Amino acid sequence: MAYETILVETRGKVGLITLNRPKALNALNTEVLTELLAAARAFEADPRIGALVLTGSDKAFAAGADIKEMQSQTYVDMYLADFFSGWEDFTRLRKPIIAAVAGYALGGGCELAMMCDFIIAADTAKFGQPEITLGVIPGMGGSQRLTRFVGKSKAMDMCLTGRMMDAAEAERCGLVSRLVPAGELIEEALKAADKIAGFSLPAVMMAKEAVNRSYETTLGEGLRFERRLFHSLFAFEDQKEGMAAFAEKRSANFQNR
Numbered sequence: 001m002a003y004e005t006i007l008v009e010t011r012g013k014v015g016l017i018t019l020n021r022p023k024a025l026n027a028l029n030t031e032v033l034t035e036l037l038a039a040a041r042a043f044e045a046d047p048r049i050g051a052l053v054l055t056g057s058d059k060a061f062a063a064g065a066d067i068k069e070m071q072s073q074t075y076v077d078m079y080l081a082d083f084f085s086g087w088e089d090f091t092r093l094r095k096p097i098i099a100a101v102a103g104y105a106l107g108g109g110c111e112l113a114m115m116c117d118f119i120i121a122a123d124t125a126k127f128g129q130p131e132i133t134l135g136v137i138p139g140m141g142g143s144q145r146l147t148r149f150v151g152k153s154k155a156m157d158m159c160l161t162g163r164m165m166d167a168a169e170a171e172r173c174g175l176v177s178r179l180v181p182a183g184e185l186i187e188e189a190l191k192a193a194d195k196i197a198g199f200s201l202p203a204v205m206m207a208k209e210a211v212n213r214s215y216e217t218t219l220g221e222g223l224r225f226e227r228r229l230f231h232s233l234f235a236f237e238d239q240k241e242g243m244a245a246f247a248e249k250r251s252a253n254f255q256n257r
């Protein structure tokens with residue numbers, strides 16, 4: 001498939017998707033969503049791919065949802081289209097996806113990064129939920145996900161003032177898992193994704209499912225869910241291989257079975 005707004009590459013076992021609307025600082029419009037989902041689903045269906053990396057440009061991961069696309073919309077348009085609901089499909093991807101963020105990750109850009117499984121940020125990254133400056137509020141999950149990442153006080157600060165947080169602050173408050181020099185961002189993200197892609201895919205997918213469940217359920221239910229998934233992994237050949245490899249002091253050769 002030919003894409004207009006993203007670049008899609010395969011690097012070994014890793015699918016790399018680069019947002020590519022440089023003139024609009026990778027603003028997220030309907031076409032980006034459609035193409036991003038199509039590319040991610042193609043990687044999901046490809047058994048050679050074990051993990052994904054999503055990135056943008058040096059200047060912007062994404063400067064938000066496309067303000068020019070939204071500008072003239074009415075309440076009726078928004079409601080009938082259930083505008084932004086399509087982004088929920090992105091969060092249903094089952095293979096792990098790392099956001100590699102340099103430059104601006106604002107509004108929908110910050111929200112998209114938070115929809116990924118973790119964020120590796122360049123020291124140039126700037127995060128923010130500036131919707132309040134446009135007379136609106138976050139609409140792709142910012143008020144909910146940011147609060148879970150950084151706590152109520154800082155999420156309120158970000159959503160009410162619209163200020164940006166730099167990469168160091170984002171790392172300190174847990175929004176970002178790793179901070180790297182800008183020149184090493186893609187290499188580090190690909191390295192992390194490649195490491196994940198070398199493990200047993202069913203175990204990786206279940207780890208993602210278990211961590212995500214912790215956002216949606218009680219501790220007791222979450223612990224029971226984790227334990228059931230853990231038990232189920234003993235039905236996979238990869239559990240036998242992984243534990244045999246440890247006992248035999250060799251590297252495991254996982255088959256995703």
Ligand SMILES: CC(C)(O)CC(=O)SCCNC(=O)CCNC(=O)[C@H](O)C(C)(C)COP(=O)(O)OP(=O)(O)OC[C@H]1O[C@@H](n2cnc3c(N)ncnc32)[C@H](O)[C@@H]1OP(=O)(O)O
Binds near residue numbers: 064068131139142
């Ligand atoms: C999903 C929701 C509901 O949560 C909502 C959102 O995401 S709303 C959008 C939130 N994002 C913003 O408010 C950020 C808007 N952009 C900026 O403030 C600035 O562009 C900047 C600080 C990121 C960078 O400033 P600067 O370097 O001066 O570049 P610009 O000249 O402003 O931008 C270059 C070019 O890109 C266009 N652009 C930037 N952001 C967006 C956007 N979110 N939507 C549409 N277009 C955007 C900007 O208009 C410029 O294009 P031209 O006007 O020159 O054609």
